[in-house]
Amino acid sequence: MATPATGPCVLTRRGVLAAAAGTLLLSACGREGDREQAVVRPTPGHELVIGVTLELSGPGAALGVAQERALAISAEAANVKGVAVGNLRRTVRLEVLDNRSDPRLAAQQATELGERDDVHALIGGALAETSMSIIGAAQQLRLPFVSLAFGDAITVPLAQRAFIYKVTPDAGDVARRLTQLLDSQRVRRIVLLAEGGLHGDSGVRAMSNAVRAADAEIVRTVRLPRAADGVTRAAEQAVAARTDGVVVWGTAPTSGAAARALREAGFDGTLLFDAGAVAEETLEGRNALAVEGAYAVHPTSLGGSTMANGSAAGRAYRDLVSQYIHRHGAYNGFAPYASDALLLITTAARLADSVDRGRLRAYLQNQVTDGMSGLYSFTPIRHSGMERHSLGVYRVDGGAWNRHS
Template sequence: MATPASGPSVLTRRGVLTAAAGTLLLSACGRESERTTAVARPTPGHELVVGATLELTGRGAALGVAQRRALAISAEAVNVKGVAVGNLRRTVRLEVLDNRSDPRLAARQATELGQREDVHALLGGALAETSMSIIGAAQKLRLPFVSLAFGDSITVPLAQRTFVYKVTPEAGDVARRLAQLIDTQGLRRVVLLVEQGLHGDSGVRAMTGALRTTGVEVVRTVRLPRSTDGATRAAEQAVAARTGGVVVWATAPNSGAAARALRTAGFTGNLFFDAGAVAEETLEGGNALAVEGAYAVHPSSLGGSTMANGSATGRAYRDLVSQYIRRHGAYNGFAPYASDALLLITTAAQLAASVDRGRLRAYLQNQVTDGMAGMYSFTPIRHSGMERHSLGVYRVDAGAWNRLS
């Protein structure tokens, strides 16, 4: 595999794509040779160490636990053969810490991981607030960090986010799809019911602008409290506006609690969710009746398009779903962002032929990868890499997400 002689400072997007093509060819040749020779195994004593700070408890556990499960399954799959880094095959070792949904704890964990010479990259932060707290440590310690959170401010301003990347879709892309959907249904007035914090802030800006272009009026913007227990008052304010549609821009479990509170308050119109609502909790228990018929914009893996794909990514996704169901029960199709974050990091290591942090960062920012959740295209001036065409429109029918477009 060719490696630029002058280091990361002279990397070009074309060069990385060329290297990626070479990697695919080498992989194909490797599969051919494996038919007659033993399967390659990781080189003993050599690792690619990825730190992860996740919300395994606290208000972000609905997202964090699911990501830990997917991450563990994907790491096991990678380690069957290891990651080809230069002339070695490295084993992926995960260092997973519970940040308890506490931004201060997440920052301390990121610092501790970053100060270790054996940690090569970092992922995590399913909540925008925890991801934002990690950024300072990642930048100071020059540790590549792939965020799993929703919130556009995670990757901008770019000059202060040179080691930071994000796998979730942009708020603007989600908002445009939701605005088009609302417009086609003939609704002219809606309420925005958004959670407090950075994710909600992104939603307000994006939805206000997108709806303006379609001529739909935002009658009222109501903020959801951080606790699911306080959703009742916010829902009553939203219902009082008397519109036929409410956009709930919130991550699980707040999204499901908001839907339940809206129906209890007498709202009978259409509900629209952003991608942060898609988690097991949203469709379960007391939320089931409340969210029936609701719409969401989400990466296309939710509808099983990746499942039907005959590519390596499609096979990996099918294996992930199968293993997830076997170990943890029903799989409701949430996008495996942590699995894609790991894929981006391991691909960068392969292309760089190195686990050096600077080179990993350089190859992350010039990477085009077909992930399980969608297609990613990172550039030096764009670190939020999910392509907008990876998004689809879904509706909850009979307790399941069904793709409409």
């Protein structure tokens, strides 16, 4: 509604989505309020069982362990009252398995979990390769799977991903923000240092498309090898191109190792990361000096400064940070993707009044939810739901991620 002071209202996509999220939240809260009189604790013997396969060891542990910790805290919070499903309040039970960063083991675990009648949904795959290996089993067994990995191929082609969802941002959205940042820093010529594999492939495509629409040029693309001893050679190739900026598109711990190798090779220009770099390990130890002054595009939960103080998501995020620090000693700002995956599944169960896999899938793909990492908008034709407006730019100053824009 227009007012004399503010002029006409302008409807934006984010505004519409936020309104829809509020409607869903009010609907769910209203239904819970009706039940609150009769049921105030989880109903004994009734559970919402979620299988979890994560990289708790191996190369992906820098991401997987942090997500498992956040997931455990969020599940405990949900179980204070339980999840209202129909006329019951179900306890969330997590079946957590370590896939050791091995795609074959992750696929085996997904199959074993999916063949159990009591498992209702699946979360996991912090690495693109493990997530991709889980997809086949989840699809075949019609088990809703929410991936925590980076890589656009996780949710497309849609015809082969009916039960698959992703909470991380799309590569194209991250690349556009990185390109805008390059323009603001007057960096015109860059090297793209992209890790091998699906996540790096998404970055190469996205950055190539983004620079075409901007006054920038990718002078050279260098792929980062999986082996740590090959990072030095890749960094030397990047520095030899003599550019003012390097975009490192990879996940921790590779991102931090690449930054260190670049600085050791003599690079003193602008260093930028995609969202996969944001993990505790990137800022710690030998990486600390190398990443100082670097930028990253990441969901705006990083640091928590933009979370609305009075919102349910804001309160949940502050509680997560507090509990994480209490239990594990430090919280350097990784996105709580696993916590949001749990929220999406429990919200689907509440709205569906059911834990049936098919109904969970139906309500996942028609859901707008304000999570800790950002706003999610899933539709039947879009299973990668994080909205681009949920992304911000951060800079490492004093060993911490600080909001830049």
